[in-house]
Amino acid sequence: MDLGHKYMQSFQPKGWLDDRIIYAYMWLLRDREEAIVVAGVYTRMPSYYFMDQLFIELGKKVDYSLPFSAKTMHFFLTWASYGVDPPINQVDYIFVPANVNNNHWILMVFSVKEWGMMILDPMNYNAKYPKEEECVVGFVGSMLRYVGKNRNVPEEEPLVHVWDAMPKQYNYLDCGVYVCKYMDYTLQGYDLAKVHWDVSDMEIFRYRIAKELQRGMAKPILTHSMRQRMERVTGKSTS
Numbered sequence: 001m002d003l004g005h006k007y008m009q010s011f012q013p014k015g016w017l018d019d020r021i022i023y024a025y026m027w028l029l030r031d032r033e034e035a036i037v038v039a040g041v042y043t044r045m046p047s048y049y050f051m052d053q054l055f056i057e058l059g060k061k062v063d064y065s066l067p068f069s070a071k072t073m074h075f076f077l078t079w080a081s082y083g084v085d086p087p088i089n090q091v092d093y094i095f096v097p098a099n100v101n102n103n104h105w106i107l108m109v110f111s112v113k114e115w116g117m118m119i120l121d122p123m124n125y126n127a128k129y130p131k132e133e134e135c136v137v138g139f140v141g142s143m144l145r146y147v148g149k150n151r152n153v154p155e156e157e158p159l160v161h162v163w164d165a166m167p168k169q170y171n172y173l174d175c176g177v178y179v180c181k182y183m184d185y186t187l188q189g190y191d192l193a194k195v196h197w198d199v200s201d202m203e204i205f206r207y208r209i210a211k212e213l214q215r216g217m218a219k220p221i222l223t224h225s226m227r228q229r230m231e232r233v234t235g236k237s238t239s
Helices: 005-011 019-039 055-059 070-079 130-147 175-187 199-215 223-234
Strands: 048-050 093-100 104-111 116-120 159-162
Touching: 005 199, 019 048, 019 093, 019 175, 019 199, 055 070, 055 093, 055 130, 070 130, 093 130, 104 130, 104 175, 116 130, 175 199
Parallel strands: 048 093, 116 159
Antiparallel strands: 093 104, 104 116
């Protein structure tokens, strides 16, 4: 995926990744998930939904407390599926990247089964983002009730948990890289609480993400990584 020289320059050290980079990389990860299913070696387990990074900003302009208004229902149907599998009402987790104050990336992970949301902030500890939390909790919860009539969706609001047991950035510029790799490593079955990244890893990650975008394909998940992903889900060895 060729984003042009201007955007690719942001992969230089101390470059800040913007909305278009985050969106493009998420789409590569989504395509990789679909390729795994098509190959037929592993099942879609667990399944993930990749929410557009503009979801929160646009969601703030819609009153989710009126779930049956024409505007809200249109919003639900627009964001519940991109015309590709699986739709939002058939997944286990929903990745929601958010650009806070136009200068910092965080990742929100909504767990449908646990009916809760984790906030992963690459820089701050015990960080709170009331507007973003309210938007995701209110809209995703209401959206799942609206489009997920075949699922037992709770009526209460999802719990919000700030999770800090993962690698943190060393400067003020790598937040986008961290958010991308939080998603990538999670899909590979890694426990983020047990991985450690340093400055040299950021240089490698920037290079790899840039090459993947140029190639238009995320690096395939290795067999042992898929096995550890399945083991984390089933709680038993797949070997």
